[in-house]
Amino acid sequence: MYYPRSFLKFILLGFLLVSLPLLYALVELIVSLDRLGTQSQQAVLQAAQAGRASRQLYEQATTLERLVRQQLILDDPQLIDDYGRLRQDFRQTSQQLMQLPLDRSQIAQLEKLAENESRLFSLLKTPQRPAGAAKALADGYATMAEDAQTMISATNRLTEREIEHLQQTAAEGSKTWGYLALAAGLIAMLLAITFAVLIARPIRQLDQAIRQMGNADFTHAIEVNGPQDIRYLGQRLEWLRSRLHELEEQQNRFLRHVSHELKTPLTAVREGAELLRDRVGGELSPEQREIVRIVRENTLSLQKLIEDLLNYHQTRSVEPQTLGPVALVDVVRRVVREHKLAAFARLITVEAKLAPSIIVGDGEKIRAIVDNLLSNAIKYSPRSGTIAIELSSVGDQAVLDVIDAGPGISEADRPHIFESFYQGKTAPEGRIKGSGLGLAIAREYTLAHGGRIELIDRIDGRRGAHFRLYLPLAMPTGRLQARGTKPIGTLQEEG
16 A cells, blocks of 8 residues: 555545545535526527517518508509518518527428418509409418417417426436435545544554553564554564564563572572571570571561562463463362461461362463462461462352451552552561562563452451452353362461
8 A cells, every 4th residue: 555655645635635525515506506507598599589579470471461451452662662661670680590409390391481481472462463362361461460479378388398308307307416425425435434444444453553562561562554654653663663672572581681690599598597497516505596597587588579570570461371261169279288388377267268260371370369469368367367268250250259257458558569669567466577569470470361360358347458359260250160160178286
């Protein structure tokens, strides 16, 4: 598709092409109206001429009849001369009528009238008229006057015929104008739709490119078609995408290198703290054991922070090759088993009621979502508390509820709990403060799977936080329910 150099020129070109059919229809309408007006004017002029000429012909015929009758009575040669002058006017009037658009019968009637007048005039000029000539002349001119009078009706019919012709022409013109207006409107509409699509295409491509970069997708090249200035804008966006992609790769390499460099000495410090804690180097005094405990807990916190940073950086998207069916029941059971010791240490009971739910996604990322929710609930639950996990299906979505009995989340913290590195109140009972990335990672993974996660109020009015996770099902709810619900029971360990 050819595009002008400028987007503005392209819009003006589209406007011009869309306007051309309408302009053509308007010009054709003006020309048709002008043609109809000219025809109407000619028809009115011809009707006026025909009416005037027919009346003159009748008056001249009656005058000729009167002169002939006078001449027959008076036998005055001067009357013959007057007749000759008047006869010229009669013949001119007949010629005028002959030039009008009369039908064949009317033309034949005019020719017959002229022949009769010539024959009677020849008889009138004869010096020695035969017997009965006077009567023949009187009757002949009387008949000629009657024939001239019939021409008035003939010209009236001519006027009526012209009026009918104008009405027919107007009706045909109206139909033609209607078809022309419809065709022009359809052509203009098709051109408008075509140019709207051609104009919207580069704009849509720009919008997709901006959305692509807004979603941190720098792997797909940006290509924008259209006028030169729009293509130039697309090229600048492609340059920006390439630059951001390079920066992201540099960031990935930096994080991998930093994490590797940090983990090596951190592992050594942690192993040393574990050895001291196990009294491998000998007995420790109470003060030394407290120092070892602080070192050990801070190394664990630092290791968790490094892992959270790496995990959060990988939450941009779900890799296509990792997608597959995921049984949420199995994921929840696995996460509960992994946190069994942490819950046992604080006498926390985990009550789970799970309905079979199958989704399509990345099993490890789904496990990370549930792990963050459950670890957060264990972290803030009081000693000997209870955590409720409920998995159900609502329509085409799987719904996972994680409810703890902790202090809950304050109104000031609610708008920010899913933000990166945001830390609310410290964990109770002096537990190590988190990195503020757990819920942010859970939210990013959830969005990548087409779901959502939200904090809602507990319906029973008790203290604690209630997180609800929505994920789209890969199988209709009815088929899942037909497979039955299999609760995993409760996890309760006594210390």
